[in-house]
Structures are given as structure tokens and as C-alpha cells.
Amino acid sequence: MTETARGFRVFPVLAALALVVAAPAGADGAADGGIAVGNVERGETLFHLCTQCHGAEGQGNPDIEAPAIAGLPGWYVLSTIQKFKSGGRGMHPEDYAGMRMRPMSLTLRNDDDVTHVAAYVAGLPASQPVPLLEGGDATRGAALYAPCIACHMPDGSGSAALNAPPLQNASDWYLLGQLKKFKGGIRGSNPLDPFGALMVGMSQMLADEQAMKDVIAHIMTLAD
Amino acid sequence: MIERYLVQASTFAADIDFVINLIAVLVGFWFFLTAGVFFWLLFRFRRRDGVPSEYITGEEKEHKRFISIPHYLIMVCDIFIIVAAIQVWVNVKQDLPENPHAEIRVIGQQWAWTFVHPGPDGELDTADDIVTVEELRVEVNQPYVFHLESRDVLHNFSVPVFRLKQDVIPGRVITGWFEATKTGTHDIQCAEICGIGHGLMPGRIVIESAADHAAWMAGKAPNQLAATVRGTTVAATGGTKLAAASGDALNAN
Incomplete structure (x- = not known):
């Protein structure tokens, strides 16, 4: 095809x-x-x-x-x-x-x-996954999370209207993996994934892995 | 016989079909002969009133010959099969093309195939390699050498129209070859149970003319991923560590 x-x-x-x-x-x-x-x-x-x-x-x-x-x-x-x-x-x-x-x-x-x-x-009842990442700074992450608010909402509840999934009960290891994939164009670069393409751009705002861990540390504080 | 149902699209497909047919004819002949004799004996010496059955130990020469003579004849048939099979094995498995058109890398994982094609420079493991998932593209009437790798478990690279079936073993790089003889698009299968998604491990091979292949290649930007795929497989590890790399979600990527 x-x-x-x-x-x-x-x-x-x-x-x-x-x-x-x-x-x-x-x-x-x-x-x-x-x-x-x-x-x-x-x-x-x-x-x-x-x-x-x-x-x-x-x-x-x-x-x-x-x-x-x-x-x-x-x-x-x-x-x-x-x-x-x-x-x-x-x-x-x-x-x-x-x-x-x-x-x-x-x-x-x-x-x-x-x-x-x-x-x-x-x-299925959601639950907060056990954190597995170490080294993230939630305070620094709160500032880095500011651009994410527009779609994922301040409390990480997401928005169906904006095709932004909730982040509240996501696993930290999964978020890190996906951020890396977005940043590397591994996810979101396919023409059939237009909303993923938005995240490719947004992920560029996180300079490195430490920044990703920081923002994830903040997200982990957004308990459902 | 087989080609009536499945096209032969490689230079060695007919040779392999010949061995399969030879085995089918020879084994089939003896199967139907012995089955016929068996049922004939059951009918011929069926129970009759007043006729006691005779106990035969099978030690007498005149009794044993019913086993030994067919046995020797079947062994002669085996010689034909072995000679034909060895000939095909040597041609297909032992020898590699001296001047292959290109080398390709085929990487199996649960449950997908990744193909690394050489780019316009014709060399594998260079910056212009083209990496695809689920789709392998080759030029017709050109010999290719392939290198099989697995990221996780045992797979089997099977191209039915080529009559090609080769295990893909984690930790090893298995080399083989093929030369397609007909253009078209055909299935690639995994022929080794590799997990719950084994039956849905899709793949297809597109065999195309030189012009079409060049046009496809020209439309593909050099894929930088090739360097990563190469670096984490053979060159860096001497084996396949992609499974570990991909499985370590905390540190990889």
C-alpha cells in the first residue's frame, strides 16, 4: 500500500x-x-x-x-x-x-x-506506577513543564480535544523512553502520526536526558 | 509439481523443488506399495472359520526376505536422495556468489523484520544505507548476500517463493544468498515459533527491475538510523545486543 x-x-x-x-x-x-x-x-x-x-x-x-x-x-x-x-x-x-x-x-x-x-x-482502575527513575529534580521539572501545560493541562490530566493523553498515571520509564523517541524522530516522524509530530517539536525543548528526568519527576508528583 | 501452486522466483528454487519432488515420489511409492500390501494381506488372510492362524517368528530366510529385500531397495533409493540433496546443499548453502550485486542485513525481532539495504554506493554499513521495516527490496536477476541477525529470540527467515528458509539465531550472524528471477511482491515469513505474535510477523519482498529499484533508492533519503542499527549489532558487540538495549528502557534509547 x-x-x-x-x-x-x-x-x-x-x-x-x-x-x-x-x-x-x-x-x-x-x-x-x-x-x-x-x-x-x-x-x-x-x-x-x-x-x-x-x-x-x-x-x-x-x-x-x-x-x-x-x-x-x-x-x-x-x-x-x-x-x-x-x-x-x-x-x-x-x-x-x-x-x-x-x-x-x-x-x-x-x-x-x-x-x-x-x-x-x-x-480498568488506574494506579500510580512505582517510580523507577532516579536523579530527576521535580522543582526544576515544574518549570520545564510549563510548555506542556497547553495540551496536557497543569494537572497532567490531558485533553481529548487536543489529542493530548493524560500523564498522571504514566510510568516514568515509559515517559523517558517516549520523550527520547520523539526527540530522536523515532516516534512522531511518520506522516500517519500527525499529533506525534507535534511532540517531536515540543520534545526539542528538553535539552538532554537530565531535563527529561526533571520534567518526569514533576509529572510524577501529579498524582491522579 | 510444486511450482503449480507456488511460483519459483529464485535461481535455486527449482533445484530445491526437485529434491522435494524426488523424496515425495520415492517415499510415496514405498508408502503406497507397503500400505497396499498390508491391506491386501489383511484381506487375503482374514479370519475364516476352522482355519487356525499360523504363528511366524520371522527368523526364517523365506520370511525375512519380505523385510530385507524392500529394505535394500529403499536404501538404494536413499542413495539417490542423498546424492541429490548434497548437490543442492553444496550449490545453495556451501557456495556464496563470488561477485554479489549487494549485501543486505536482515534483523528479526519479536515480531517484525528490519532490512538494511545498501544505498546508492552499493556498500552496506555506510551512511547512505536504507533501513526499512517489513519490506525488503531487491533487484531481479542479481545475486544478493544476506546477513541474518536476531535481536531477541530464535526466528526463521523464510521466503517461500525462493524456497529459502534459514534460522536466525541470537548472537550469531548467519550468511546466505539468493538471486531473484522474477519481478513481483511476495511474502516473507517467520518459520520458527518466536512468541505470541509469531503468526503476525509480517514481511514482504519486492523484486523489481533495475530501473524501478534505482528509482526507489533515489526516493529514499539516506537513513542515519543505519549507523545506529549497525553500531549496536555486529560491529559493537560481535553479536546481537539490541534486545538488551531495547529491553533496558531505563537507560537505552
């Missing part, structure tokens, strides 16, 4: 996202900040495969670079899986974890299944 042809596939994804964002809460949907997405029972069935890496409760596993996903908003889980399916993520030769995730996303055969599993993940 040509990149142009793939490019058109992003529009149905965005349209689906818009529908998800705009839809009212439904009886069979998981609570997702007032947004209804998918069938939770079907999502739970589909999620069994995901537990191999992300854990039974979606708590993640740093040993294999599988992030905690429990409680992430449905819109973000949905858009992320769709990005992996379309090749917008997991196609960069240095994104080893992403390359593991891409074939797994292809096991979800249609958009409905993606929506269902997103609903289930959104309904």
Missing part, C-alpha cells in the same frame, strides 16, 4: 475519534470521562491477548517495555491502536517496542473490536 493510500485511512480514524468524543454516555459503554466507547464484555475477551505483555490489570511490564495502560481514556487507546494498525506507529526501525505492538494491534480485525478493547482498558 502506498503512503498516499495509507494517508487516506487516517481520516476514518479521525472521524471515529470525533464520533467517540461527541457521543453521549451509553448503557453498554465504559465510563470514559462521560464518553461512551464500545462493549466492555467483548473488550474484556479481546483484552486477554494484551495481558501477555500489559498484564492482567493493564499494569504494564517495564522489563519488556510494555507500558501501563489501565484507565487510559478510551479515545487515546483507540487512536493509538489505530495508529499501530495503520503503520503510523511501530514502523520505525529503532522503535523496538512499537514493532512488537504493531502485529499485536493487527489481531483486532475491525474498528468495532478496537473500540471494544479501548472501552475495557478505559474501565
Whole structure:
């Protein structure tokens, strides 16, 4: 498939996202900040495969670079899986974890299944992952976090309207890895990931790994 | 026989099909013959009222010949198979092309293939290398030497239309070759169970004319990632440490 042809596939994804964002809460949907997405029972069935890496409760596993996903908003889980399916993520030769995730996303055969599993993940209780990074200065990080506020909000709760995921319950090791990937163009450089491209630019504001650790140390203080 | 169902797209595909066919014909002949004799004997000497069965120890020469003669004949068939197989093995596995058109690096990981192509300079491990995921591009009618590496576990680089199947072993660099004979796009598979995503480890090979290949190459900017991929695999470690590097999320990247 040509990149142009793939490019058109992003529009149905965005349209689906818009529908998800705009839809009212439904009886069979998981609570997702007032947004209804998918069938939770079907999502739970589909999620069994995901537990191999992300854990039974979606708590993640740093040993294999599988992030905690429990409680992430449905819109973000949905858009992320769709990005992996379309090749917008997991196609960069240095994104080893992403390359593991891409074939797994292809096991979800249609958009409905993606929506269902997103609903289930959104309904999983989130918890604050155990910090694993050392050496971050939260005070310095608070200043570095200032540009992030515009999208990720002062409390790190994110914004569906701006396609900015919440950072509150993210693992520190995962945030560091993603910041490095954004800064290095490993993530966000694919034309099918336009919102990732925004982060490529934003990540350039963090001069080095220490700056990344500092801002992550601040984010870790933003408990849900 | 096999080519009716799966195109032969490499110079050695027909040779390998020949050995497979030879084995199928010889083994198949003996299989159907012995199965036929077996069922004929069951029918011929079926139970009859008033006819006691005879106990045979199988030690008499006239009894043993029913085993020994087919045994010798099958061993003769084995000689044909071994001679043909060794000939193909030497041609495909022992010898490498003296003047390959290019060398490529194939890196397996759970669950994707990364391909490092030489850039316009034709040399691997230079700044103009082109790194792709899931898609290998080669020129038709040109011999290529490949180097297989694994970032994590055992994989198997399988190109069915080439009749090529080679294990990819962590810590080793396995070298082989192929020469495509037909243009087209075909599957690349992992033929070794490598984890839960094994069945979805996608890959494809695009075999194209020299002009198309040059046009594709011209459209690709030199990929600086090549240096990183190279540096963390063979050159730096003598093996494959990408698994460790990628798995160490706290310190890597």
C-alpha cells in the first residue's frame, strides 16, 4: 500500500475519534470521562491477548517495555491502536517496542473490536506506577513543564480535544523512553502520526536526558 | 509439481523443488506399495472359520526376505536422495556468489523484520544505507548476500517463493544468498515459533527491475538510523545486543 493510500485511512480514524468524543454516555459503554466507547464484555475477551505483555490489570511490564495502560481514556487507546494498525506507529526501525505492538494491534480485525478493547482498558482502575527513575529534580521539572501545560493541562490530566493523553498515571520509564523517541524522530516522524509530530517539536525543548528526568519527576508528583 | 501452486522466483528454487519432488515420489511409492500390501494381506488372510492362524517368528530366510529385500531397495533409493540433496546443499548453502550485486542485513525481532539495504554506493554499513521495516527490496536477476541477525529470540527467515528458509539465531550472524528471477511482491515469513505474535510477523519482498529499484533508492533519503542499527549489532558487540538495549528502557534509547 502506498503512503498516499495509507494517508487516506487516517481520516476514518479521525472521524471515529470525533464520533467517540461527541457521543453521549451509553448503557453498554465504559465510563470514559462521560464518553461512551464500545462493549466492555467483548473488550474484556479481546483484552486477554494484551495481558501477555500489559498484564492482567493493564499494569504494564517495564522489563519488556510494555507500558501501563489501565484507565487510559478510551479515545487515546483507540487512536493509538489505530495508529499501530495503520503503520503510523511501530514502523520505525529503532522503535523496538512499537514493532512488537504493531502485529499485536493487527489481531483486532475491525474498528468495532478496537473500540471494544479501548472501552475495557478505559474501565480498568488506574494506579500510580512505582517510580523507577532516579536523579530527576521535580522543582526544576515544574518549570520545564510549563510548555506542556497547553495540551496536557497543569494537572497532567490531558485533553481529548487536543489529542493530548493524560500523564498522571504514566510510568516514568515509559515517559523517558517516549520523550527520547520523539526527540530522536523515532516516534512522531511518520506522516500517519500527525499529533506525534507535534511532540517531536515540543520534545526539542528538553535539552538532554537530565531535563527529561526533571520534567518526569514533576509529572510524577501529579498524582491522579 | 510444486511450482503449480507456488511460483519459483529464485535461481535455486527449482533445484530445491526437485529434491522435494524426488523424496515425495520415492517415499510415496514405498508408502503406497507397503500400505497396499498390508491391506491386501489383511484381506487375503482374514479370519475364516476352522482355519487356525499360523504363528511366524520371522527368523526364517523365506520370511525375512519380505523385510530385507524392500529394505535394500529403499536404501538404494536413499542413495539417490542423498546424492541429490548434497548437490543442492553444496550449490545453495556451501557456495556464496563470488561477485554479489549487494549485501543486505536482515534483523528479526519479536515480531517484525528490519532490512538494511545498501544505498546508492552499493556498500552496506555506510551512511547512505536504507533501513526499512517489513519490506525488503531487491533487484531481479542479481545475486544478493544476506546477513541474518536476531535481536531477541530464535526466528526463521523464510521466503517461500525462493524456497529459502534459514534460522536466525541470537548472537550469531548467519550468511546466505539468493538471486531473484522474477519481478513481483511476495511474502516473507517467520518459520520458527518466536512468541505470541509469531503468526503476525509480517514481511514482504519486492523484486523489481533495475530501473524501478534505482528509482526507489533515489526516493529514499539516506537513513542515519543505519549507523545506529549497525553500531549496536555486529560491529559493537560481535553479536546481537539490541534486545538488551531495547529491553533496558531505563537507560537505552
